[in-house]
Amino acid sequence: MITEKNCNLKRLAELHSYSDIISPSAAIRRGMHCPLFGCSLLMQEMERTAVIILGTEECGFYSKEILKVANPRDYMKAPVYCYTLEESDIIFGCEKDLLLLIKEIEEKDRPDIIYLxxxxxxxxxxxxxKGLICKAQVSANAVLLLVEADNFRQNSHVDGMSDMTAALADHMKSYKGRRQGVNLLGxxxxxxxxxxxxxxxxxxxxxxxxVLPGGASLDALYDAPQAELNLVVDAIGLKLAKRMETFGVPYQVFGKYADPDRIRKAYRCLEQLLQLEPDPEIERLADSTKTSWExxxxxxxxxxxVIYTNSPLIGFDTCLLLHRLGFEILACFTVSYNDFDRELFCECKASGMNPFMALLTDFNKTKELSRLLRPAYYIGRGYRERLEAMGIRMISPEDSPKENGFSLSMAMADYFLNVCADKACGDKAYAGNIRTAERRI
Structure with missing residues (x-):
């Protein structure tokens, strides 16, 4: 029998901090969890940049496999190199050969930036x-930046992207003149x-x-501290924004929010920071989006x-909004630690909702919990056939617009409504869900 006691998960009320959210499984997931893979994926978006991976043969092999998935046509052209550490390198160091590799990459690809x-x-x-980079930078034309992408400190590909983006601050210069304009981070x-x-x-x-990290040219890095504001549009840009505060550039989070009031507040804050006249279009869009969600x-x-695992929107913000709309959030799995969700944790604690919370590990744990909790809908990616066999319908907005603000929020509200308002499917899913749960618990 599956019970709350043996499902090995904690509820929100039992957690004291965001870091208390842990995986219910003792196994370490293979694959996309590795920060190294986040670095490889982010390479697809960066111009005039090369990457040298210092690790095992497996590090290089799996990084290329990730690139193959992201860019199957041209993945072999990506300037991603792996310096495979041999036994002699571990004993005597790899400085000499690595310096030669950096020189060869500069001659072949002529990058502005080389990440180690x-x-x-x-x-x-x-x-x-770090010492090796200092020595190599004396003769290198490209800027050399270090990213420590190991699983001892973190267990998410998103962390690799975040660290790789934050490393760009190492080549920025202080600026004391008049600031103007904005940077888009993430x-x-x-x-x-x-x-x-x-x-x-x-x-x-x-x-x-x-526009970072995608437009990480040297000119862009030099000019970045001249902006009067950083707009953080994705969680991978938040660490860079905090580092750039030392250059005197404040930041504002403008992520993929679900809550129309939070989006409106972000626009109003932007108007104040940039001393803009209030835009009446913002109020109209906020009211329209709120009507859609209502x-x-x-x-x-x-x-x-519902059980929530993933969507294009910020996870905790989506759960908070659905909770206010009378939804019962039975469980909330976060795919990986996310700085945007981290900043909303206290608000979640104060909201009154009390779902099971965990890092998503494998579908078996979700399947156990689904049998116990009997949701009508599962929001996120999963095994659709297995969910439907339990009478649970999956809401998986795969083709969401590459947007932010009210546009994305309204699109998601309409999508949720179109799926959930299908009364025949909804009743069938619920009835089947009840029968399946009663048989198996």
Missing amino acids: ISTCVTSLIGEDI VREEDWKCTELGRYLTRHQIPVRA QLRHLPAHARR
């Missing part, structure tokens, strides 16, 4: 990569000019100085029992 990615092996043997695959926020900045004639409040009670 330290892995578990270099951390274990205590290789002085921009990944989307064309920022076509997003709602990009259109807003263009409409108000706000210059964008640097329709979910009228769903039958059984259809408002």
